[in-house]
Amino acid sequence: MSRILVTGGASGLGAALVARFVADGHQVLCTDVSTDGPDDGASYLRLDVRSAEDWDRAVEWCEQNWGGLDTLVNNAGIATGGRIEVETLDEWDRIVDINLMGVVRGCRAFTPLFKRQRSGHIVNTASAAGLVHPPMMSSYNTVKAGVVALSETLSHELHPYGVTVSVVCPSFFRTNLADSIQGEDKAMGVTARQLIEKSPRSADDVAAAVIAGIQKKQFLIIPDRPALIAWRTKRFARPLYDRQMRKIAARARERAEAADG
Numbered sequence: 001m002s003r004i005l006v007t008g009g010a011s012g013l014g015a016a017l018v019a020r021f022v023a024d025g026h027q028v029l030c031t032d033v034s035t036d037g038p039d040d041g042a043s044y045l046r047l048d049v050r051s052a053e054d055w056d057r058a059v060e061w062c063e064q065n066w067g068g069l070d071t072l073v074n075n076a077g078i079a080t081g082g083r084i085e086v087e088t089l090d091e092w093d094r095i096v097d098i099n100l101m102g103v104v105r106g107c108r109a110f111t112p113l114f115k116r117q118r119s120g121h122i123v124n125t126a127s128a129a130g131l132v133h134p135p136m137m138s139s140y141n142t143v144k145a146g147v148v149a150l151s152e153t154l155s156h157e158l159h160p161y162g163v164t165v166s167v168v169c170p171s172f173f174r175t176n177l178a179d180s181i182q183g184e185d186k187a188m189g190v191t192a193r194q195l196i197e198k199s200p201r202s203a204d205d206v207a208a209a210v211i212a213g214i215q216k217k218q219f220l221i222i223p224d225r226p227a228l229i230a231w232r233t234k235r236f237a238r239p240l241y242d243r244q245m246r247k248i249a250a251r252a253r254e255r256a257e258a259a260d261g
Contacts, residue, residue, distance in 0.1 A: 003066045005029045005058065007049055007106065008076030010038055013125065013170075016207035017073060018042050024211075027066060031058060032076070049076045049102030055109035068117050071214070072110050074103040075125040081137045083256065092139050100143040100150075107154060111163075118162045123214055124151045128171040128227035132234050132241070135249035136256075144169075155219055164217050170206045171227035 004021050008014035009030035019040055021028045028042035037044025045061055047054045062069040077099045080091060103124050114120030129137060130144030151167035158165065201224055209223030222228045234241040 001025055001027060002070040003027045003029075003062065003068065004071040004073065005031060005062065005069055006073040006075055007031050007047060007102070008125075009042070010034055013203045013206055013210075014073075014075045015040070016203040017075065017210065020204075020207050020211055029058075029062065049074075049105060050097050052105055052109070055105050059109050059113060063113070069110060069113060069120065071121045071123060072106060073123045073125070074106040075123075076102055077125065080140050082139070083136055084138050087139055095139050095143055099140075100146045103147050103150060107150065111154075111158065114158065114163045115161045120158075120163045121166070121214070121217065122151070122154060122158075122163065123166045123168065123210075125168045126151070128169050128222070128230060130167070131169050131222075131227075132230045134245060136252045152219070166214060166217065166219055166221055168210050168213070168221045168223065169227055169231070170201075170210075170223050171230070172201075 002021075004026050006014050006018050006021070006028065009018045009028075010032035014030075014032070015038065018028055018030045018038075022041040029045055030037050030040065030042040031045050031047035033046065033048050035046055037046075043065070045058060047058050049055075078095060080087070080095045082091070107122060107124075110120070110122070114122075124147050126147040127140070127144040129141045130146075130148040133141040133145070148167050148169070151165050154163075155165035206223045210221055213221030213223065222231060230241075233244070
């Protein structure tokens with residue numbers, strides 16, 4: 001039985017992970033920004049990943065109630081997207097603060113505990129967008145690529161202390177993540193929402209594959225076939241990958257021009 005903390009655990013992939021961890025008999029601390037958590041059998045703590053003080057309280061909770069932590073799942077995040085000249089700098093600041101710095105804060109907060117334990121597993125939720133970089137998604141691609149880079153760095157840095165790291169890179173799947181989409185580029189927001197809501201994969205489908213990867217302590221967890229194909233195409237067939245990305249850009253231009261009138 002492991003002691004597991006999941007951020008963004010009240011909905012989407014986080015909620016699916018929490019439910020599966022609880023069903024498997026683990027001790028789970030579900031965290032999110034809401035005051036009250038779901039009634040899913042897990043303990044609950046309000047945690048805003050933008051707050052270093054909230055992270056300190058999470059570390060204290062784990063030490064006082066469990067005597068430590070085995071697995072930290074940095075899952076909280078928001079969706080965004082837009083053309084580079086349309087998306088505002090405030091939107092960039094928001095997604096960097098939540099999707100990238102939220103993960104950085106979590107890793108910083110729990111690393112001293114993991115080093116003292118000489119054990120621990122950090123699981124960072126990135127995205128297929130951290131590995132392949134479609135047009136009209138510059139801010140989202142950038143922060144998710146940052147999570148991948150951070151995860152690889154820590155996998156080497158913390159290895160001498162017995163700490164392992166995984167990074168999760170799914171493609172689109174059905175979740176309420178679309179509700180977090182804000183911003184000036186309305187045309188791109190509509191496209192992103194459609195890709196999320198029309199995906200054949202559910203959050204539970206992705207969670208099952210993620211947990212299988214965690215159990216194997218895989219570094220790179222790509223939990224669905226479209227993400228795996230896109231990543232392999234970029235690595236092994238770069239001209240084909242470039243042509244596909246430019247076709248996406250051309251279609252996005254047509255939709256944007258139609259929406260802009």
